[in-house]
Amino acid sequence: MTTLLGSETTGATRTTGPALRVVVVNGSPSRPSRTMGLVRVILDTLGETLPVETSQIDVYHLGAAFTGTVERDEAPEEVRATLRLAEEADLLIAAAPVYRGSYPGMFKHFFDLIDQYALANKPVLLAATGGGDHHALVLEHALRPLFGFFQALTIPVAFFASSGDFDGTTLLNPRVHGRIELGLADVVDLLRSRATGSGAGTHDAEAGTHDMVKEG
């Protein structure tokens, strides 16, 4: 299993209050990954406004216990714990590369095991990357309907970047950065109202960084 657990925040101002517990479900097998490069910018932008505690689930690296699980009831405890992590998030970031015009099968397998009612009314932010722009609507035609099934509260502005927007896995395109800033500004009050993390609530903007610790 490869779950990244971490916390901390960045911020242009000193932010207070409970931390937003963000869980990233990463549908990319790549290390490093353009999809996670996009997510990094989303997390950094979010962290400028709110205290956040971030966990990451790399579905391609959860191992045989995960890929071999067909029914939630038969899942071993390590798989259940990972599923619960996603189910209990304040904000879920569903991030995936486009594969064959849709999300990767491994990404879908993770959500096939998620409790059918666990994501109802949960804020879910959608993010995807592709080789080009032609499949940008995978966000609206594949990812959003998946979370519609769960009756999740998908955030209206979803984020897409293609290969030309990156230098390696660093997102450079200012248009995508701007869209992330605008899209998150629209929902920051909602997200603040959902924050339940301990996080001690106060973070020094000057000193703060995302502090993700890799396990497994």
Ligand SMILES: Cc1cc2nc3c(=O)[nH]c(=O)nc-3n(C[C@H](O)[C@H](O)[C@H](O)COP(=O)(O)O)c2cc1C
């Ligand atoms: C199996 C496979 C299928 C892909 N299918 C598509 C596709 O249908 N449309 C597209 O735009 N890019 C496609 N791509 C390209 C990836 O979506 C793109 O390179 C993505 O940014 C990779 O993200 P990552 O670095 O996080 O793995 C495909 C890549 C692979 C490996």
